[in-house]
Amino acid sequence: MRMKLAATAAIALTALPLTASADGEVNIYSYRQAYLLEPLLNAFTDETGVKTNVVFAKQGLAERLEREGRNSPADIVMTVDISRINELVEKDLVAGVESDTLNKNIPENLRHPEGKWYALTTRGRLIFTSKERVEAGEIASYEDLADDKWEGRICTRSGKHPYNIALISSMIAHHGEEATREWLEGVKENLARKPQGGDRDQIKAIAEGVCDVAIGNSYYYGNMLMDENQRPIAEQVNLVFPNAEGRGTHVNISGISLTKSAPNKDNAIKLMEFLSSPSAQRIYAEANTEYPANPEVKPTGLVAEWGEINPDGLSLQEIANNRNAAVKLVDTVDYDG
Structure with a gap:
């Protein structure tokens, strides 16, 4: 039943129209499944009043951003695996973010040295x-x-x-x-x-x-x-x-990046900072069997039962x-x- 609901939610989110620019909104391209994002994005909207619009895809988001170029409505890309994240960097599709909040919440080895991506969760x-x-x-x-x-x-x-x-x-x-x-x-x-x-x-x-x-x-x-x-x-x-x-x-990650074309840059950075916060990281941990990227937040449920992980400190x-x-x-x- 859970997987059926996830698939339905993904279709619904993909169908949401994205506008190039609108006050109080942030547009997201996501490889992450809809059922994982929904509680996080609802919490963000409740806290900030900023609406979120999501396009969900299993593949091809980098290519879509390339096709859309400067006219892309996407503010943020949420993805899994360091290779996919780095593809966005190599294709010059994402921008660096300077944020004391993000740098405080996410360890140095789990973020790009110029702020072009930040980890949100890890998996061993x-x-x-x-x-x-x-x-x-x-x-x-x-x-x-x-x-x-x-x-x-x-x-x-x-x-x-x-x-x-x-x-x-x-x-x-x-x-x-x-x-x-x-x-x-x-x-x-x-x-x-x-x-x-x-x-x-x-x-x-x-x-x-x-x-x-x-x-x-x-x-x-x-x-x-x-x-x-x-x-x-x-x-x-x-x-x-x-x-x-x-x-x-060795750990891999799910992560988030700001697009170079972001029409709602301020709201996008606000969302990135929110997702790195202890409150959002706890929601993430409870919704999924992954480890929070923010070291202040401890794993919960099944993940906690497995015992403490000693992650490789190598820079992703x-x-x-x-x-x-x-x-x-x-x-x-x-x-x-």
């Missing part, structure tokens, strides 16, 4: 293991995935998916390209099957006995636990927070800068072949 790139076939403590780091003890026992989605590209990019930042190539070759040799499906499919594969270890976002695991049909599958795996005792677990922009090298490595080792 975790290792999932079979409760039946993997002992606690047998695997503790991303580096362990290349150990030959896991030969034929690992499942992942495509190496070229943005979530895996971000992970590989972080490995390059920590170890360099050559060491990361050797690591990626080792992971490939340990695969139980050709990379396929999404993150949920990797957890399903463990439950079906296809593999014993998988890589996936904490966000998807949480969503499976909240779905009565998928919960029995998710309950067959244990969570591992990789590198928890060392540099920390540094990770984004390694994207092309990561894509090249995936091709070099023929990871998906």
